[in-house]
Amino acid sequence: MSVSMSLLAMLDERPMYGLELKNVFEESTGGVWPLNVGQVYTTISRLERDGLVTLAEETDGQKLYEITDAGRNEVAVWFRQPSRGAAATRDEIVIKLSLAVLKPTIDVTTVIQSERKALLQELQQYTRLKTDPPTGNDLSWEILLDSIIFKIEARVRWLDTCETRIARSNRPELRHTAQPEESEVHT
Amino acid sequence: MSVSMSLLAMLDERPMYGLELKNVFEESTGGVWPLNVGQVYTTISRLERDGLVTLAEETDGQKLYEITDAGRNEVAVWFRQPSRGAAATRDEIVIKLSLAVLKPTIDVTTVIQSERKALLQELQQYTRLKTDPPTGNDLSWEILLDSIIFKIEARVRWLDTCETRIARSNRPELRHTAQPEESEVHT
DNA sequence: ACAGCCATGTAACTTGTTACATGATTTT
DNA sequence: AAAATCATGTAACAAGTTACATGGCTGT
Numbered sequence: 001m002s003v004s005m006s007l008l009a010m011l012d013e014r015p016m017y018g019l020e021l022k023n024v025f026e027e028s029t030g031g032v033w034p035l036n037v038g039q040v041y042t043t044i045s046r047l048e049r050d051g052l053v054t055l056a057e058e059t060d061g062q063k064l065y066e067i068t069d070a071g072r073n074e075v076a077v078w079f080r081q082p083s084r085g086a087a088a089t090r091d092e093i094v095i096k097l098s099l100a101v102l103k104p105t106i107d108v109t110t111v112i113q114s115e116r117k118a119l120l121q122e123l124q125q126y127t128r129l130k131t132d133p134p135t136g137n138d139l140s141w142e143i144l145l146d147s148i149i150f151k152i153e154a155r156v157r158w159l160d161t162c163e164t165r166i167a168r169s170n171r172p173e174l175r176h177t178a179q180p181e182e183s184e185v186h187t
Numbered sequence: 188m189s190v191s192m193s194l195l196a197m198l199d200e201r202p203m204y205g206l207e208l209k210n211v212f213e214e215s216t217g218g219v220w221p222l223n224v225g226q227v228y229t230t231i232s233r234l235e236r237d238g239l240v241t242l243a244e245e246t247d248g249q250k251l252y253e254i255t256d257a258g259r260n261e262v263a264v265w266f267r268q269p270s271r272g273a274a275a276t277r278d279e280i281v282i283k284l285s286l287a288v289l290k291p292t293i294d295v296t297t298v299i300q301s302e303r304k305a306l307l308q309e310l311q312q313y314t315r316l317k318t319d320p321p322t323g324n325d326l327s328w329e330i331l332l333d334s335i336i337f338k339i340e341a342r343v344r345w346l347d348t349c350e351t352r353i354a355r356s357n358r359p360e361l362r363h364t365a366q367p368e369e370s371e372v373h374t
Numbered sequence: 375a376c377a378g379c380c381a382t383g384t385a386a387c388t389t390g391t392t393a394c395a396t397g398a399t400t401t402t
Numbered sequence: 403a404a405a406a407t408c409a410t411g412t413a414a415c416a417a418g419t420t421a422c423a424t425g426g427c428t429g430t
Contacts, residue, residue, distance in 0.1 A: 001279065001388095001389075002277045002278075002279045002282055002389095002390095003277070003389080003390075004389080005279075005282075005283075006282050006286060009283075009286045009290070010286065012290070013289070013290055017409080017410090018409070018410065018411090019408070019409055019410085028285050028286060028289060029282075029285060032274065033275075033277050033282075036390090036391065036392065037409085037410085037411095038391075038392065038393080038394090038410095038411075038412085039389095039390070039391060039392085041409095041410065041411055041412085042389090042390085042391085042411090042412085043389085043390090045411085045412095046388085046389085060398085061397075061398070061409065061410065062408095062409070062410090063409090063410075078283065079283065079287060079293055079298055080298075080301065081301070082280075082301050082302045082304070082305035082306075083279045083280040083283065083302065083305075084279075085305075085309050086280075086306065086309065086335070086338050086339055086342055087219065087309060087313060087335040087338070087339065090189045090190070090220050091189075091334060091338075092188065092189045092192075092270045092271075093269075093270040093273075094330070094331055094334040095189055095192075095193050095216075095220075096192075096196075096265065096266065096270065097330050098215050098216065098327040098328075098330050098331050099193060099196045099197065099215060099327070100266060101326045101327055101330065102200070102215060102327060103196070103199070103200055106266055111266055111267075114267065114268070114269050115269045115270065117269070118269035118270075118272075119269075119273065122272050122273065122274060126274060139288045139352065139353065139356050140285040140286070140288055140289060141285075142352060143281070143284050143285050143288065143349050143352065144281055144285050146345055146348055146349070146352075147278060147281040147342075147345050148273070148274040150341045150342070150344060150345040150348075151273050151274070151278075151338070151341060151345075152273055152274065153341065154337045154338060154340065154341030155273055155337070155338075157337060158333055158334050158337040158338075161333055161337075162330050162333070165326065165329060165330065165333075166326065169326050188416090188417075189417095189418095190417080190418075191417080204381080204382090205381070205382065205383090206380070206381055206382085223418090223419065223420065224381085224382085224383095225382095225383075225384080225419075225420065225421080225422090226417095226418070226419060226420085227382095228381095228382065228383055228384085229383085229384085229417090229418085229419085230417085230418090232383085232384095233416085233417085247426085248381065248382065248425075248426070249380095249381070249382090250381090250382075
């Protein structure tokens with residue numbers, strides 16, 4: 001829904017053609033959330049099918065798309081109503097840990113460390129981006145970047161509390177708890 | 188991928204049949220992330236197609252599914268490798284705000300307030316759940332609940348910084364900036 | 375017998391996503 | 403003329419999701 005509503009919201013601003021939609025979207029996210037051009041066209045055609053968008057004008061293969069009244073209404077509702085619960089969405093890393101603690105054969109602390117390492121690298125990357133913005137630089141970009149950084153930080157803190165929780169629990173841990181050996185699995 | 192990998196990880200523990208997978212999954216998430224039974228079967232058949240799972244035994248319509256070596260390997264990789272970037276996933280509410288600040292006709296502060304209100308309600312709901320656990324109550328459940336609460340809190344903080352950012356920016360705001368009147372949009 | 379649960383499954387659909395094809399225009 | 407870029411689009415697939423159908427077994 002994110003993509004289609006985004007395109008619709010952009011068309012609510014002014015009529016646009018396909019590539020323009022892609023560009024505006026990517027500019028507003030500073031290139032962090034790239035959007036395949038093809039997806040713009042598939043999404044647009046689905047919006048057209050649903051009567052939220054119509055072809056306004058075609059000049060020389062260039063197709064200008066226009067939002068309909070129904071579409072305008074959808075956008076208004078989208079902005080008015082809060083997005084559905086953050087909790088409702090299944091979260092891969094959370095499921096992974098939830099299942100890991102149920103599996104006696106898995107060394108959960110190793111899993112946590114691996115995840116945290118990746119998160120901290122990602123965090124560094126985005127903090128660097130913050131001081132050295134790419135092109136757009138405006139408000140949209142700062143909002144987006146903040147959201148990413150906040151999310152990563154929260155996740156790292158969550159991993160920390162998981163670690164202490166697991167340490168406190170008398171969960172039967174693997175043998176080599178003292179020196180966590182690198183037990184690489186070979187294909 | 189979340190669902191299929193989850194099922195695979197559970198089958199890595201022991202062979203199970205369809206409903207059992209559903210039940211174990213839902214118990215591990217304390218019912219917060221319900222899983223439609225039908226989806227278990229569609230997902231299992233896809234795993235079978237990909238050679239990660241095989242039918243071990245069929246007794247009287249009850250089908251026991253078993254993980255294959257290839258499946259076991261997938262699970263090992265899943266636990267070893269960190270989940271893909273938290274930042275990579277497009278986030279509806281973030282896109283919504285990013286686009287909202289670009290639209291002069293939208294009152295961003297109203298949008299933020301509406302989102303925050305919903306988040307705080309959700310937060311309250313899950314904090315209540317924390318003191319009054321449903322059934323499972325064990326480690327998996329705490330881990331899951333923490334993740335949800337952390338995520339919501341981070342999002343609320345993010346909304347706050349967005350608000351100050353927007354206030355600081357000299358973005359041309361709607362007329363009624365001084366006393367934010369309840370300007371309900373009627374269909 | 376009937377209600378309700380256990381258990382399996384499928385058809386249909388949505389959203390996201392990519393790889394590929396096509397043609398026009400512009401630059402080198 | 404060749405390469406690059408603009409611009410459009412389609413076929414195909416992955417993953418999630420639900421509504422519905424089927425049949426067996428159990429308790430009342």
